[in-house]
Amino acid sequence: MKNRSPEGQRSRQATIAYRFDGPVAIIGAGVTGASWAALFAAHGRHVLLHDKDPERSASGIERARKHIRFLLGHAMADPYQVEAGVHALRSCATLPEAVEEAAFIQEAVFESYEVKRAVFEAVDQYAPRHALIATSSSGLSISRIQTATRYPDRCLAGHPYNPPHLIPLIEIAPGTRTAPEAVEAARRFYESIGKAPVVLKRDVPGYLANRMSAALWREAINLVLDGVASVADVDRAIHLGPGLRWAVMGPHLLYHLGGGKGGIRYHIEHLRAAKEAMWHDMADWKTIPSATAEVLEQGLPGPTEFVELAQERDEKLVRVIKALRRSEGS
Ligand SMILES: NC(=O)c1ccc[n+]([C@@H]2O[C@H](COP(=O)([O-])OP(=O)(O)OC[C@H]3O[C@@H](n4cnc5c(N)ncnc54)[C@H](O)[C@@H]3O)[C@@H](O)[C@H]2O)c1
Numbered sequence: 001m002k003n004r005s006p007e008g009q010r011s012r013q014a015t016i017a018y019r020f021d022g023p024v025a026i027i028g029a030g031v032t033g034a035s036w037a038a039l040f041a042a043h044g045r046h047v048l049l050h051d052k053d054p055e056r057s058a059s060g061i062e063r064a065r066k067h068i069r070f071l072l073g074h075a076m077a078d079p080y081q082v083e084a085g086v087h088a089l090r091s092c093a094t095l096p097e098a099v100e101e102a103a104f105i106q107e108a109v110f111e112s113y114e115v116k117r118a119v120f121e122a123v124d125q126y127a128p129r130h131a132l133i134a135t136s137s138s139g140l141s142i143s144r145i146q147t148a149t150r151y152p153d154r155c156l157a158g159h160p161y162n163p164p165h166l167i168p169l170i171e172i173a174p175g176t177r178t179a180p181e182a183v184e185a186a187r188r189f190y191e192s193i194g195k196a197p198v199v200l201k202r203d204v205p206g207y208l209a210n211r212m213s214a215a216l217w218r219e220a221i222n223l224v225l226d227g228v229a230s231v232a233d234v235d236r237a238i239h240l241g242p243g244l245r246w247a248v249m250g251p252h253l254l255y256h257l258g259g260g261k262g263g264i265r266y267h268i269e270h271l272r273a274a275k276e277a278m279w280h281d282m283a284d285w286k287t288i289p290s291a292t293a294e295v296l297e298q299g300l301p302g303p304t305e306f307v308e309l310a311q312e313r314d315e316k317l318v319r320v321i322k323a324l325r326r327s328e329g330s
Contacts, residue, residue, distance in 0.1 A: 018154065018185035019130045020192070022103030023048050023088075027095060027119055029060025032136050032162060033108035038067030039165040040106075041085030042077040043193040049091045050098035052109075057091035064089060067165045074318045076166075095119070096126040103128070104189060106158060108136040116140060117148035124149035132186055134158030134172075138210060142203050143175035152177035156186055159207050166317055168196035173203035221292055222283035224299070231299025247320055 024040045026033050029051035041047045041064060049064070051057040068086060071077040092098035099105055105123050109115050116135060123133050133155045135142055146155035157173040164170070170190045174183050187197045198208060206214055220234050229237070245254055252264065259267030301309060 016153065016179070016181070017130060018132050018182055020103045020185075020189050022046075022101050022128070022131070025050065025092075025098040025102035025105045025123075025127075027051075027098065027105065027107045027123065028109035028136075029053075029056045029091070030108065032160065032164065033106075034060040034063035035067055035163040035165045036106050036108060036136070036160070037061070037064035037089065038071065039195075040193060041089045042068050042071050042082050042165065044078075044081035044084040045193065046088040047085065047090075048098040048102065049089070050093075050095050051091075054091075054093065057093075061089060061091050067163070070314070071165060074322075076318060076322070095122050099123050099127040099131070101128065102131050105131055105133045106136060107133065111137060111139060113140055113144060116145050120145050120155060121148040124151055124155075129154075132156065132182055132189070134186060136160055139205060141175070141205075142173060142178070146175045146177055153179035154182050156182055157203055157207070158186060158190065161209055163314075164195075166314065166321065168194065168321065169209060170195040170197045171200065171207040171209060172197050173200040173207055175203060218285070219282055221288070221296070225289060225292065225295060231296055247324065 023046040025048045026036050026040070027050050029037070029049050033049065033051070037047050037049050037060060047064075049057060049060050051060060065086065068077065068082060072079060072082060105127055107116065107119055107123070109119050116137060120133060120135070127133065129151065131154065133149070135145055135155075135157050136159060137145070137157060138159060142155060142157040146152035149155055152175065155175060156178045157171065157175075159171040159173070161167040161169045161171075172183060172186050172190070174180070183199060187199055190197045200207060204211065216238075220238070223229055223234050224231055249257075255267045256264040259265065259270070262269075
């Protein structure tokens with residue numbers, strides 16, 4: 001007779017060996033899904049892309065191919081791996097077709113509990129038991145999404161920083177029912193396609209990167225609304241100052257070095273009063289002030305410049321990523 005006690009369930013789930021010998025299924029072929037497809041295919045993985053809208057599936061494949069050409073054109077991908085991946089890259093008309101043999105499923109559908117829970121429930125039903133299911137969600141809790149499945153142990157957040165085919169960071173977060181083995185397997189899997197994972201001990205809104213970015217952005221908005229500086233100068237103050245250092249090291253380590261021989265302890269003691277004065281003076285609103293969009297728009301370029309600027313951003317990003325790779329010897 002099967003052991004149905006909670007202890008029995010736990011021990012049965014703990015023995016699952018998550019394996020990656022099969023296709024990668026991507027559910028949702030929008031901005032993020034197409035970029036994921038490019039990354040996995042560029043690393044030689046067999047990618048199956050499904051979107052509920054067949055036109056989005058088709059255009060997702062086209063956009064993925066365009067991203068791959070960009071990676072090849074900038075020597076950011078190995079042509080041999082790309083050849084295998086591009087050859088196998090295709091869309092699937094139905095979700096079961098995409099996931100039934102998948103070894104890893106990366107979900108990238110609309111940001112809604114209703115939509116994501118329904119997708120997780122369906123993926124869980126059709127995917128092999130050893131496959132992991134990762135949500136790309138930027139702001140929803142995997143703990144709440146995974147309760148839609150029979151096997152929540154294999155569900156986790158695998159949050160990319162857009163665009164995933166360029167930016168190395170991936171944030172892995174477990175839900176309350178995720179198996180530790182699943183987190184470890186996901187970390188290894190993402191590393192195998194060149195990602196740089198960080199692993200959260202629990203899921204919090206915004207994970208690490210967006211959460212810290214949101215804290216900074218609130219003050220960036222505040223400085224403009226308060227008339228302290230222009231939109232352009234607030235942006236320049238970040239990307240020509242701290243942004244350069246943050247591309248190399250994180251804030252804790254940088255401040256530790258900034259403290260000289262006394263390290264972070266000296267830094268805190270020495271600058272405590274100055275930092276606390278800044279925090280007292282800063283904005284702490286929880287809702288974005290009503291005029292924010294109008295004020296920021298006055299200092300930002302119009303839509304006609306978006307394509308060119310996005311291209312400039314990606315070209316510069318590639319140069320920074322390649323320089324960092326060279327300095328790390330990879
Ligand atoms: N855009 C970003 O900068 C970014 C960054 C990191 C993470 N994300 C996350 O990625 C996810 C997708 O965001 P996006 O910007 O790519 O959105 P998007 O609107 O570009 O794409 C979403 C796609 O999902 C499809 N879809 C919706 N319901 C579906 C279903 N039931 N089955 C199959 N396909 C379905 C839609 O047709 C659409 O093509 C979100 O959870 C978002 O939080 C986005």
